Amino acid sequence: MPLQAQETNQLEQLKKQLQEMQQNFERTQREQQRQIEALKKQIEEFQKPPPGPATAPPPSAPSGTAAASSAAAKPWSPSDPIPLLGGQRSYLNLSFDGLFTAGTSTAKEIEGLTTGGHDPKQRGFTVQNLETTLEGKVDPYFRGLAALIMQIDREGESFLEVEEAYLESMALPANLQVRAGQFFTEFGRQNQFHPHSWDFVDQPLVMGRFLGGDGLRSAGARVSWLTPTPFYSELYLTIQNSHGETAHSFRNENEGEPFLGRPSEPGSVRNLDDMLFVPRYVASFNLTDSQTLVAGASGAFGPNGTGGNTELFGVDLFWKWKSPRHHAGFPFVAWQTEAMLRRFKAGAFAEDADGDGVNELDLSGERLTDYGLYSQMLYGFRKGWIAGLRGDYVFPDRKGEYESIAGPDPDRASRWRLSPNLTWYPSEFSKLRLQYNYDRRNTMGDDHSVWLQFEFLLGAHAAHKF
């Protein structure tokens, strides 16, 4: 056989082999495809609800390993949204809330009219609060929360503030719970609520006057005890730093301005007496199936910046009726009232400005007592719509000695405010609110203000406590 013919023969053989291999491969592929299809069908059958009287698949360990059969176990791809809500990997819940107002007022100085740090500051628009909340379980023992707020002041400057950052125990024995870090003090009812969950555009006057524009909050620790009563009741004890602008009636520097007629110095902590102590007791009763009452009493005790000390007392009452057939929480009627008393023991202060050995200003120590209360009623008349009315009143027990020298102090002068409003929640994640304020200040006369507030919330909607 010539060499060429032999080669051709081999080539033919190789070709044949290759063809066979290709056919084999295609057959295998078809077979596999068929098997895949069959398996897919089986899975689909398996996932369908069983027809007729079904036999329930008993979950072997319902609270542990078993996963919802249909929670589609789809691999994550970079284009998927990061599951922060309702996902299986919930390390950190993140939310952002933006709260704004627009409006106008007859008051010459709006900052003097409002007492809250988040209240409208000017005619036109105010960025009241931009709040980022990070929240989640730290480990099997603690959960943690941080609320970082940004505001834009009248000059247009943005600033960042750590409103809260704390950890809290999950299940201590003896019905105890500990919270530590920076947090809103458990004093009264509204002080612990963030501005976006308030029922009015602004803070009640008494809270701004006694607890401060940003509310009473500081670094510290709190222990609470769920008491073994047949009804709900809880006892709190908070120990916090008593200095800084968020401890307004205590060791507050007051931006260098005199506080109740005297310079206020933060000083430093020498012993335990220099801390802020806040006991609180709260109890709740179900009056009927649809009516709930929550009543609390609080005290706050600590030194102040004038060399004396401050005592704050407060009582709060919250009553709510909610229809037993409510649709998304409506209709409801809620009434909330807080009354507070501040006893400020101001230290003596003498000033010899020209150095002639004679004090131009000589103030002895005095006790300045102030009162304040607000009461508000809300009526949620149909889904998403709430009409509200709030009355505010703050007044001093009597004029201070320093006021007879320097004139009446606007931080103590009696004043009242009446605020009707109407709120519309298009959904739980947005809000529009129109509020009118009638202000009567005994030192300044009457003022009228109209504010339109709007809010949006992104991310996990933190459920609010009752």
Added chain:
Amino acid sequence: MKTKLIRHGSDIRHWKFIRHSLERVLKMPFGWNRPLACCGRLPACRNVRRQVAAENGLAARSTPFQNTLLAFALAFAATTAHAKLNVVATLPDFGAIAEEIGGDKVKVTSIARGTEDAHFVDARPSFIRVLNQADVLLEGGLDLEIGWLPPLLNAARNAKILHDAPGHVILSRGITVLEVPSGPVDRSMGDVHPSGNPHCWLDPANGKVIAASAAAAFARLDPPNAAFYEANLKTFNQRLDAKLAEWTKRMEPLRGLKVVTYHKSFSYFLERFGLELAGTIEPKPGIEPSPTHINALIPRAKEEGVKLVLVEPCRPRKTPEYVAGSIGAKLLILPTSVGGNAKVKDYIDLFDYDIGQIVEALKP
């Protein structure tokens, strides 16, 4: 006399107390190396007692005083050990099933009422107290209770029912969840539950899965009564199976019937009995109906031949009445939960009532 007290699960404190009291009264130290007193409830304990009796003839050698004391101590331990399981259910439906399974061995408290919107239950402080005392928490999951259960659980500080504790039972596990969004979800689509429709108890077949989960949890936490729970589960399943066959037969002629609902609360019910959802009165989950949506819904529903509008007791009536009137369909206010009206007292009543109403309304 050498004794050993056997402890069961969480009874350790009681046993320690009993041992300490015995030591004090009898003024003799009890060693831990020899078994003597035991409740005898578990096979292991019964063996121990037999062994002890054989070894040192306890009854013969104990004084009457010692025997009385031991009897008292054991009775005390037994009563505390046999205290009812304290079960808290988020919804009355879960509570009703828990009662079927637990019988007189459990004390059941339900948080939400049958008439109210289960997504918007108030976190009343009294529930903190209830959850603080709970041995078992039965929740639906799938974010149904997300708006009110977390703050209650935080405040209740009860390790037994924290997430992943043996006492925390998520009842939707093991259920084929409907309407799980397949694509991306955001809030422009309304308040869509990212894990799927949570109203799963409205398929009576799911009632069996829920009951099985509850029975497994009760048996896990109260092993001496495991057989009791197992037997109750069997009885409940038998009853439910018989009823399910009856309901299926009654609903059979209505298979393929098109309905409009307010919210997607009835999806599991419709799926079970072969009814079809032709549209909802709310345009998107949790969003109030707009005139545009209603004006689009009516002709569409008319065209599809919708005969029934189903609405939960908590929804406003005006729009559903208008929709039903405009398309010539019957409007039914149907409870979706036990306690939704006075006639619906347990889980089986719920379907008896709802199916009775539907069949009655569509009688020619």
